[in-house]
Amino acid sequence: MNSLANTRSIVGALLQVEELSSATLLSGVEAHREKPLIFNYDGRDIRPSYHVTEVKTGFFRALDCGANPESWSETFIQLWDIEEENRGHMPAGKFLAIIHKVDEAVGFDPKAKLTFEVSDGVRPMQIYRAEHMDVGDTAIRVYLSARPSSCKPRDRWLQEQQSCCAPTSKQPCCG
Secondary structure (H helix, E strand, C coil): CCCCCCCCCHHHHHCCCCCCCHHHHHHHHHCCCCCEEEEEECCEECCCCCEEEEEEEEEEEEECCCCCEEEEEEEEEEEECCCCCCCCCCEHHHHHHHHHHHHHHHCCCCCCEEEEEEECCCCCCEEEEEEEEEECCCCEEEEEEECCCCCHHHHHHHHHHHHHCCCCCCCCCCC
16 A cells, blocks of 8 residues: 555545544654654655654533434644754654553543644644555655545545445445
């Protein structure tokens, strides 16, 4: 899975894209602590001198547009994409140490939805999701894509249509 999903296509706008969970990200980098951790967003790699400026965790309760109650845990990792001389990309072990400190201080839910907030300190912060991760010989690359807004009732309906009409489904087609 080395390519990014095209979230600007009609299919990408209608169908959910798989996202990495916090647990998947952490377990993926655990065995490669010495390798640089590089985030890729908007078609380019984050600068080598980026900082993790904040990690927020929280539990949210909401009412969706269909008046359905929703609840979920979410972790926000804020990345500051800046240029500083003589710095390389953060090693995965340092990233894990930051998350460990967060866990000790405020708790960290490995099952939480994972959201990245990225800014260069000039442009407004942009919201991303982690689509997939590639562990290469020399670095770990986490591919981020924009997190679009969605309509949860429509998303649930689309999911039901997908599972109901799948070729392996034993149910008759929903059509």
